[in-house]
Amino acid sequence: MPQKIDNELVRHIAKLGRIELADEQVGTFGRQLSAILDYVGKLQELNTDGIEPMAHAVELRNVLADDSPGESLKPDQALANAPQRDGDFFAVPKVIDDSQ
Amino acid sequence: MVEGDPDVKPIVGLEIHVELHTATKMFCRCPNRFGDPPNSNVCPVCLGMPGVLPVMNRKALELGIKVGLALNCSAGGFSKWDRKGYYYPDLPKNYQISQYDLPICRDGWIEVPLDDGAVKKVRIRRAHLEEDAGKNIHDHADHTGVDLNRAGVPLLEIVSEPDINSSHEAGAYARAMQRLVRWLGASQANMQMGHIRFEPNINLHIASAGKTYKTPIVEVKNLNSFKALEAAVAFEIGRQTEEWRADPEGFSLEKLSKQNRGWDDVRMATVFQREKEEAHDYRYFPEPDLAPVEVGETWLESIRSQVGELPLQRRERYIKEYGLAFKDADALTQDGPTGDLLDGAVKAGADPKRSVNLLLGRGAAIANERGCQIAEIGLAVEQLAELAKMLADQEINATAAAKVFDLMIAGRQNPRQIAMKQGLLAVTDAGQIEKWVDQAIADNPSAVQDVRQGGKKQKKAFGFLMGQVMQKSRGAAAARQVQDLLEKKLGGGQQ
Amino acid sequence: MSGITNLTACETASAIAAGKLSAVDVAKAYLAAIERLEPAICAYNEVFADRAMDQARQIDAAISRGESVGPLAGVPVALKDNICTDFGRTTCSSKILANFHSPYSACVAEKLLAAGAVILGKTNLDEFAMGSSTENSATRTTRNPWDTSRVPGGSSGGSAAAVSAGLAAAAMGSDTGGSIRQPAGLCGVVGLKPTYGRVSRYGLVAYGSSLDQIGPITRDAADCALLLRAIAGHDSRDSTSLPADVPDYLAELETPLKNLRIGLPKEFFGQALDSEIRSAIDKAVGTYKSLGATAVEVSLPHSRIDVGPGGQLSSYAVACYYIVATAEASSNLARYDGAHYGHRTAGPVKDIIDMYSKSRAEGFGDEVKRRIMLGTYVLSSGYYDAYYLKAMKVRRLIKNDFDEAFKSCDALICPTSPTTAFKLGEKTADPIQMYLADIYTISLNLAGLPGVSIPAGLSASGLPIGMQLVGPVLSEGTLLRAARMFEKTSGTCNLMAKMVQS
Numbered sequence A: 001m002p003q004k005i006d007n008e009l010v011r012h013i014a015k016l017g018r019i020e021l022a023d024e025q026v027g028t029f030g031r032q033l034s035a036i037l038d039y040v041g042k043l044q045e046l047n048t049d050g051i052e053p054m055a056h057a058v059e060l061r062n063v064l065a066d067d068s069p070g071e072s073l074k075p076d077q078a079l080a081n082a083p084q085r086d087g088d089f090f091a092v093p094k095v096i097d098d099s100q
Numbered sequence B: 001m002v003e004g005d006p007d008v009k010p011i012v013g014l015e016i017h018v019e020l021h022t023a024t025k026m027f028c029r030c031p032n033r034f035g036d037p038p039n040s041n042v043c044p045v046c047l048g049m050p051g052v053l054p055v056m057n058r059k060a061l062e063l064g065i066k067v068g069l070a071l072n073c074s075a076g077g078f079s080k081w082d083r084k085g086y087y088y089p090d091l092p093k094n095y096q097i098s099q100y101d102l103p104i105c106r107d108g109w110i111e112v113p114l115d116d117g118a119v120k121k122v123r124i125r126r127a128h129l130e131e132d133a134g135k136n137i138h139d140h141a142d143h144t145g146v147d148l149n150r151a152g153v154p155l156l157e158i159v160s161e162p163d164i165n166s167s168h169e170a171g172a173y174a175r176a177m178q179r180l181v182r183w184l185g186a187s188q189a190n191m192q193m194g195h196i197r198f199e200p201n202i203n204l205h206i207a208s209a210g211k212t213y214k215t216p217i218v219e220v221k222n223l224n225s226f227k228a229l230e231a232a233v234a235f236e237i238g239r240q241t242e243e244w245r246a247d248p249e250g251f252s253l254e255k256l257s258k259q260n261r262g263w264d265d266v267r268m269a270t271v272f273q274r275e276k277e278e279a280h281d282y283r284y285f286p287e288p289d290l291a292p293v294e295v296g297e298t299w300l301e302s303i304r305s306q307v308g309e310l311p312l313q314r315r316e317r318y319i320k321e322y323g324l325a326f327k328d329a330d331a332l333t334q335d336g337p338t339g340d341l342l343d344g345a346v347k348a349g350a351d352p353k354r355s356v357n358l359l360l361g362r363g364a365a366i367a368n369e370r371g372c373q374i375a376e377i378g379l380a381v382e383q384l385a386e387l388a389k390m391l392a393d394q395e396i397n398a399t400a401a402a403k404v405f406d407l408m409i410a411g412r413q414n415p416r417q418i419a420m421k422q423g424l425l426a427v428t429d430a431g432q433i434e435k436w437v438d439q440a441i442a443d444n445p446s447a448v449q450d451v452r453q454g455g456k457k458q459k460k461a462f463g464f465l466m467g468q469v470m471q472k473s474r475g476a477a478a479a480r481q482v483q484d485l486l487e488k489k490l491g492g493g494q495q
Numbered sequence C: 001m002s003g004i005t006n007l008t009a010c011e012t013a014s015a016i017a018a019g020k021l022s023a024v025d026v027a028k029a030y031l032a033a034i035e036r037l038e039p040a041i042c043a044y045n046e047v048f049a050d051r052a053m054d055q056a057r058q059i060d061a062a063i064s065r066g067e068s069v070g071p072l073a074g075v076p077v078a079l080k081d082n083i084c085t086d087f088g089r090t091t092c093s094s095k096i097l098a099n100f101h102s103p104y105s106a107c108v109a110e111k112l113l114a115a116g117a118v119i120l121g122k123t124n125l126d127e128f129a130m131g132s133s134t135e136n137s138a139t140r141t142t143r144n145p146w147d148t149s150r151v152p153g154g155s156s157g158g159s160a161a162a163v164s165a166g167l168a169a170a171a172m173g174s175d176t177g178g179s180i181r182q183p184a185g186l187c188g189v190v191g192l193k194p195t196y197g198r199v200s201r202y203g204l205v206a207y208g209s210s211l212d213q214i215g216p217i218t219r220d221a222a223d224c225a226l227l228l229r230a231i232a233g234h235d236s237r238d239s240t241s242l243p244a245d246v247p248d249y250l251a252e253l254e255t256p257l258k259n260l261r262i263g264l265p266k267e268f269f270g271q272a273l274d275s276e277i278r279s280a281i282d283k284a285v286g287t288y289k290s291l292g293a294t295a296v297e298v299s300l301p302h303s304r305i306d307v308g309p310g311g312q313l314s315s316y317a318v319a320c321y322y323i324v325a326t327a328e329a330s331s332n333l334a335r336y337d338g339a340h341y342g343h344r345t346a347g348p349v350k351d352i353i354d355m356y357s358k359s360r361a362e363g364f365g366d367e368v369k370r371r372i373m374l375g376t377y378v379l380s381s382g383y384y385d386a387y388y389l390k391a392m393k394v395r396r397l398i399k400n401d402f403d404e405a406f407k408s409c410d411a412l413i414c415p416t417s418p419t420t421a422f423k424l425g426e427k428t429a430d431p432i433q434m435y436l437a438d439i440y441t442i443s444l445n446l447a448g449l450p451g452v453s454i455p456a457g458l459s460a461s462g463l464p465i466g467m468q469l470v471g472p473v474l475s476e477g478t479l480l481r482a483a484r485m486f487e488k489t490s491g492t493c494n495l496m497a498k499m500v501q502s
């Protein structure tokens, strides 16, 4: 099962994670990720049939808040860390489509 | 090319995003409000700042379940939250908190009234809760503006089975859904405010020369009106039919993957959208910051008890119980509270038809002027019941009732008090009425004769005399008293 | 005044409350120590000298007016720089947040301020808490006060070094796989990771959300109890916060535990364990026995440490952790994209995706990139079941082992770390070697359990050895009492490295 991380897969993962990699980094990350995956592949030794997956460290249920308004920020506070703003909008490079 | 006339069956499933009508957002306590200045309803949580955590809105959860129950879904039970990863500037965390494998509602159906009077049953696959994204503003040439006021507003995504077979059915389904969520008070479902948005999945099953062809599925993204929805479905049916005709073997579900298309409102056409390479790898995983919910029977029952009678059931009842025409019954069941007013007035002893006349007369006119539902014009059950009773008892006539109606909405006062203050009550003083009656009899001997003789002219002449009395009283005389007295004086019994 | 910085937080608090010391004198003493030693230790990303003095003056004024002050009034505390404050910067020792000013303060920061603590500054960490040596920081290299050629451990290395070097009376760390306990162990101080949900995570910059906890790093167990009492408790802003009352950890601290049953996980005492550390732990167990405790052997099969033919270590728990933690991290760190805050590339960009990718490439260091990529991979379509789902199941097995073990004992004792402080640069080339530094601490985070590392003595070369006490959910009171029993008997507390004493 442990899988060789080739350059193409490294580039694909980097794209999914929105991290630009220089060509020389691709090989290094590929080798390191392969080694780590090899290591974590150890879990395959264990039989986990019928084991309930554990997503939370503690089992809480129904943690809910009342629908009553609290405090919001002023636009200037909201935008205080913005790399670029246009009036009270965050400004980002042109987004072409709105498909999501 | 294909010869002959193939049998084309459109197969349409619809995803509807409904913004829930809560006071605050899904995971923070910023106001859920449309139309405020940009980035004014935001806080560290909905800005996705470092270190923030979400806390689920109880009302949003309950509204989601309420809609699910009204859609005959199995709702409640164990449900959890998942993160759906994608990078977009109106989604500040770059993941959306949604529900993946354990949605809050599953496996239901809705009855959709069609134009021809038939009712179509459309199955609901699932309905899940998720947070809305903010808005990208594209009115600059060199950058996009981002407003995060809408980021984190609670959404219910309702996914139908592909049971819809025409653009009209798609429209009817969407309207039925709008009526239902409004009915339940789950959403304002206002199109202009983007409260409800559609994404149809469309393909065709084409039977030709003993073979069935299936065209590739197209999802049209982000439609904001019934008109756009119907037009997009119709356009796709046409476009896919043409594409299939040109290449029946190649243009097929097996050979081409699902495609996303956008809607061009100007050209009234769907347009191809370039697929992002990793568009379908959302890397869902359980949201570690939120505890699962487990809605037990008692809680579920208390939500179920709020669902009550649904629009189509009520419409049916109005026709049967109150004897209303289909059109009136339908008009009164566009939302829940308007019908509640009617039911409340009837329960308080008012005549259904007089109450309906008030609601669909001045009520509808005012609502129309204000662009709201009849129930939202500020009318109380007691006011409606009282005014309907006054009408029935002839304590007030229709013209005066309309005046009282307008005044009582503005001032929230008792209609009888308004009518008294404004001098709009009918005159019931027997002496005064007798004077007017006697005068009318004296002034119109030939009509009196026609009534007394009986025969063809009798009815018309009696009506004429009634009118004369009412004219003399300037419309204020209590009509029933006038009628009774006239009948008595002219020999009675004929009417 | 140099004696002031040798006092424990408890001693400092009572001296100030009793009017024997002024908060201003205390703040001055710590700021002077920082001036003297910080160039050699590099524990802080930012020191709030003026702010700390202002706070100290206000506390003195309040005391002189006879007002009641909080239990931490005038105690100088440092915060790990991944805990948000609405003053100063919150950088996570990352270039991507180098200039980030949080508009709000973490729950823990609010509680400390409400208790009267003077916030001295923000301490260095491995970038976004990803590391075990604080060498992955983009800001500076923190050094171990016991030997400045060695690492302080990590990721709360700045906090541990600051407390150990007398640059803060106490500090806050965060622990995702050992990041409080391991640096505490390597720096000879006390570090406690509370039960998951005991302390609010609101305002802690998330790394592995289902594992992260904030906890105190202190000179001794009493300070730990004092600080934990101040920061623990339910917070409605954290949905994973436990709705459980906070006991008065200090009130019962000095009462020794009767009939304490100590569990020794046999898997943690195999051939992989350094002999000096083993004998320190053995000695400690002897001390407990002399105090009336009994020891039983227990088994944590899924936290087992295996030794390969070439001597390389491996563990299911470490493997499980690196899947769970990196998966969550890949999602938690997606928000740092240069759109709404944080670093945005100055270079020309083709489109918004290019802006995201360049900003993140420039802003994140290699270890963060590696973990984001690993986490992205284990969640991506086709690999989810084999890695992420599998790890979630193994996580359950690991937790079940602990549940079973606690049927026969009240607390486990094991090493905090397989080695004493290692040399700077020694493990930076091999990520997996670095990951193994947390081999004894990581299972607790997966199981959500509390653990405290306390000093068990010094090695022959004069480096601190950490010992870990582990208990069931919400057993912090028991752990602190057990820790107190040991430190009072052994005298291994409020240790000061040579450079600090001179």
Ligand SMILES: [Mg+2]
Pocket: B098, B130, B157
């Ligand atoms: Mg959706």
Ligand SMILES: [Zn+2]
Pocket: B025, B028, B029, B030, B041, B042, B043, B044, B045, B046, B047, B152
């Ligand atoms: Zn908000």
